[in-house]
Amino acid sequence: MNVRLEAFLILNRLFRGEPIFLDKHYSLSIKTGELSIPDRSFLVHLVRGIVKFYPQLQEIASVYLQKPKGLPKKVQIILYLGLFQLAVDTRIPDYAVVSETVELARHTHSHPWIKLVNAVLRKAASERVRWCKQAEQWGMVLPQWLEGYWRRFLTEGEMNQLKKSLVLPPVLYLRVNPLKTDSQKLITILLKKYSIVSNSLPLLPNALNTGLDYTQLVETDEYQKGYFSIHDLSSQVMVHLFDPQPGEKIVDIGCGSGGKTLMMAQMMKNKGCIYAVDIYPEKLKTLETLAHRQGIDIIRTIAVDATQSLPQELIDANRVFVDAPCSGWGTLRRNPEIGIIRKKSDNRPFAEKQFQLLCHASALIKKSGIILYCVCTLTPEETEGVVGAFEKLNPGEWEVNLPGNSLLQPELKPTILSDDKSYVIWPHYFNSDGFFGRAWRKL
Numbered sequence: 526m527n528v529r530l531e532a533f534l535i536l537n538r539l540f541r542g543e544p545i546f547l548d549k550h551y552s553l554s555i556k557t558g559e560l561s562i563p564d565r566s567f568l569v570h571l572v573r574g575i576v577k578f579y580p581q582l583q584e585i586a587s588v589y590l591q592k593p594k595g596l597p598k599k600v601q602i603i604l605y606l607g608l609f610q611l612a613v614d615t616r617i618p619d620y621a622v623v624s625e626t627v628e629l630a631r632h633t634h635s636h637p638w639i640k641l642v643n644a645v646l647r648k649a650a651s652e653r654v655r656w657c658k659q660a661e662q663w664g665m666v667l668p669q670w671l672e673g674y675w676r677r678f679l680t681e682g683e684m685n686q687l688k689k690s691l692v693l694p695p696v697l698y699l700r701v702n703p704l705k706t707d708s709q710k711l712i713t714i715l716l717k718k719y720s721i722v723s724n725s726l727p728l729l730p731n732a733l734n735t736g737l738d739y740t741q742l743v744e745t746d747e748y749q750k751g752y753f754s755i756h757d758l759s760s761q762v763m764v765h766l767f768d769p770q771p772g773e774k775i776v777d778i779g780c781g782s783g784g785k786t787l788m789m790a791q792m793m794k795n796k797g798c799i800y801a802v803d804i805y806p807e808k809l810k811t812l813e814t815l816a817h818r819q820g821i822d823i824i825r826t827i828a829v830d831a832t833q834s835l836p837q838e839l840i841d842a843n844r845v846f847v848d849a850p851c852s853g854w855g856t857l858r859r860n861p862e863i864g865i866i867r868k869k870s871d872n873r874p875f876a877e878k879q880f881q882l883l884c885h886a887s888a889l890i891k892k893s894g895i896i897l898y899c900v901c902t903l904t905p906e907e908t909e910g911v912v913g914a915f916e917k918l919n920p921g922e923w924e925v926n927l928p929g930n931s932l933l934q935p936e937l938k939p940t941i942l943s944d945d946k947s948y949v950i951w952p953h954y955f956n957s958d959g960f961f962g963r964a965w966r967k968l
């Protein structure tokens with residue numbers, strides 16, 4: 526399989542308006558076994574790069590084109606693939622970028638445009654140093670409405686830091702399974718057996734980071750035996766702040782395939798009970814497989830629409846975690862296609878669903894129990910909007926619950942907003958997903 530052609534095909538679908546999530550498409554190419562690991566890395570690098578730098582690549586192209594807007598979409602994509610490699614990916618020599626991109630134009634039946642692609646790329650290549658210098662300064666271009674909102678919380682300097690961090694490749698975080706091993710042992714095994722370098726993080730006891738590719742890690746014996754999971758750091762922080770205890774009855778609404786559920790079970794030392802609820806049975810099947818692999822047997826999966834009704838057996842929970850479906854703007858670094866797929870008008874329907882989920886879930890808590898609402902997005906509707914509406918609906922029934930000092934490492938302090946009520950993780954704090962959360966105790 527030709528990687529550049531594969532990248533072109535994915536981008537062509539996305540820019541023609543298909544709401545495709547890129548992760549699913551990369552994994553398709555892997556599953557069919559048509560891509561080697563280095564080829565897969567290159568594919569992800571190309572596709573993410575074009576999506577992240579689309580506006581800047583458009584600007585470079587317009588320097589060399591008389592009527593940039595008149596170009597067919599597919600020719601624009603071919604050009605951006607070439608320009609991205611010239612400006613950002615300095616490993617590839619000029620002649621190779623030009624010839625491979627012209628070849629791609631041939632492959633995609635863009636014959637009338639081959640001369641133009643060739644001419645634009647040759648001119649851009651002759652000014653490569655200039656473009657590379659400019660590219661070092663590039664940050665993510667955000668929709669105006671979102672940038673305007675984020676500026677309410679961040680200084681100019683922080684905003685620039687945030688935009689620059691969003692264009693970097695995502696960091697791969699691991700979570701060690703303390704039921705099977707410990708961080709030090711795993712770091713040593715990964716290094717000795719696979720030459721994989723990983724580092725523990727002061728922020729959380731079982732979190733590691735590594736520069737490696739996802740596919741390489743999931744193929745190790747240790748992953749297959751459940752010694753570790755791949756789990757974004759912010760997501761781990763939310764579970765850490767939730768603080769589930771051994772022996773408790775926990776409900777996890779919107780558990781998906783169990784990223785956070787499994788961490789809860791590990792923090793509970795596999796003692797107590799977790800009811801894991803999701804609307805999609807296939808996600809629950811994956812969760813069951815992973816739980817078995819990780820030596821966890823306290824999870825009961827329940828496939829139900831949690832905006833409707835929840836089974837009686839869930840009532841009187843010590844803690845309820847609501848990880849609601851959301852617009853995902855916090856995951857831009859990993860999923861830059863969010864910027865193309867999502868519109869401002871999507872926020873309100875998400876917020877309505879989140880509010881419904883939170884209200885239903887709150888009926889499950891026993892007196893003095895804790896509920897935590899979180900989303901991997903930072904839009905006003907889905908954050909302040911939802912928690913504000915919940916507090917208005919139930920005045921006097923809940924008090925905001927902030928974690929005790931032992932849970933709040935100095936590195937975690939900035940996650941508490943100036944209002945001292947919510948957990949907010951901006952993507953540039955720890956080079957991880959952006960998250961919003963708030964927890965309450967039932968009075």
Ligand SMILES: C[S@@+](CC[C@H](N)C(=O)[O-])C[C@H]1O[C@@H](n2cnc3c(N)ncnc32)[C@H](O)[C@@H]1O
Pocket residue numbers: 760778779780781782783784785786802803804805808829830831832848849850851
């Ligand atoms: C943000 S994801 C949760 C991710 C998961 N907790 C994890 O840590 O990997 C939200 C989840 O809510 C689920 N969901 C969406 N609508 C739902 C509903 N009405 N009832 C129950 N679950 C729902 C989705 O299937 C999805 O898995």
